[in-house]
Amino acid sequence: MNKESVIGDGTKIEKASPALPAHHRFLEPEKAVKTITDMAIWEKSEAYMEYTGFIATLNEAIKAKPLSVDCKVSENITKLVNLLEKLNILITEFPPVEQPQRFGNTSFRDWLTKVKSCSTELLQEVMPSQLHLAIPEIKVYLEESFGNATRIDYGTGHEMSFIMFLCCLYKICYLQMEDNVATVFLVFNKYLDIVRRLQQTYRMEPAGSHGVWSLDDYQFVPFIWGSSQLVDQPRIYPPAKFLEDDIIDKYAQEYMFLSCIKYIKEVKKGPFAEHSNQLWSISAVGSWSKINQGLIKMYKKEVLAKFPVIQHVLFGSLLPIRRFSIQH
Known part of the structure; x- marks a missing residue:
């Protein structure tokens, strides 16, 4: 069963798009695409429309802009970058161990275990108290963004999880439309630096590479x-x-x-x-x-329509598997 939490105070936050209703029920995300035939449900889902729309919106926001462009950097963007830097620093605490196999250094598992143990606290530090009830839902996307602990691999599904994490931050109004450029250039770019470091430090395998x-x-x-x-x-x-x-x-x-x-x-x-x-x-x-x-x-075609990737995608209240409707 999904675990639920409820926003009870109905706090309204200024945002560019409609706010979540008072008493919105957050859900701990779960896998929903269990078989190949479920792919048709995914491709008509709210999650699919939200996700592809989010990528397209940010794609337009950064068009023809270099990374050094003068863009608005909100306090929340700065907090997110600082959170990622804490995860980056943590890598130093878990150096690769001597082991016989070349790929998949097991120290990655220790790093990721540490990330998961402190993710709630880190998000509580950067988010206002009225949004803390969203953390059990959104933290899972963050935790799944850096690779798989069992296989010690990383691929487009993990990248997708981080973008879903960012999308959820918009849906709960933590990030606003004015943050679009900085979300890509500062937050996502910082994330890229970290996952490249993880790949090199722990010799991570590509997940599902062709x-x-x-x-x-x-x-x-x-x-x-x-x-x-x-x-x-x-x-x-x-x-x-x-x-x-x-x-x-x-x-x-x-x-x-x-x-x-x-x-x-x-x-x-x-x-x-x-x-x-x-x-x-x-x-x-x-x-x-x-x-x-x-x-x-x-x-x-090559990522969002592939069952081996989408079978791992998690769905909750913010990115639901239910069918998208125009009335939504």
């Missing part, structure tokens, strides 16, 4: 948002320029797409066209706008 035929071993969404940043960017045009080392070195700090390419080149050896064939193919597309729209379609 080898050279996947976009990337670990991430997908930073390529979507990163390509939106590059729309109408004359210094990195035509798009094939993203393969050039001097362009990567010069602009990786400004554009997430190039940051991703730089990371791939650091961790993989050999010709780029061989180890990252999909990205190499993308370089031939004529505009960043076309790349951006193509990547969104590819994400829906």
Whole structure:
């Protein structure tokens, strides 16, 4: 059974979209896509519409903007970045252990156990008391954002969990529409730094990688948002320029797409066209706008329509599995 908690004081918080009703019942998220046939329910669900709409909204918000753009940084954004930095510092407390196998260092399990043990307290520190009843629901998305403790792997499903965590923060009004740019450039970008460090420190396996035929071993969404940043960017045009080392070195700090390419080149050896064939193919597309729209379609097809990924997705009151309706 789902555990429930209720907002009882009906506190109203200023926000750009409609507030949750008083006495909203939060639910501890659970898996709901149990079989292949459940995929049709997922693709017509409120969660699917909310999630894809959230990615599209932030995609539009950061279009043609470098990471250094002057954007509003609210107190809550700063608190979230600080929370992530605490998780980052924790990695130092759990150094890799000497072990026979090359991949999957077991110290990751100790780090993740620690994260789960302190997630409630960390969220209570950054969130106002009237939102604390939401924590049992939203903390699960945060805890599932960094990888699987059993397999010591990381992939697009974990990335998806973090984006769902951010989406939930908007739904409970902790984040506002004016935070859209900073949510990607400060919070999500900080998250990317952490998961890359985790991958390297604990030699994490890619979760469900399709080898050279996947976009990337670990991430997908930073390529979507990163390509939106590059729309109408004359210094990195035509798009094939993203393969050039001097362009990567010069602009990786400004554009997430190039940051991703730089990371791939650091961790993989050999010709780029061989180890990252999909990205190499993308370089031939004529505009960043076309790349951006193509990547969104590819994400829906290669990630959101795949049962091995969606079977792990968690659904609660904020991202429900119930069918989406226009009246909603």
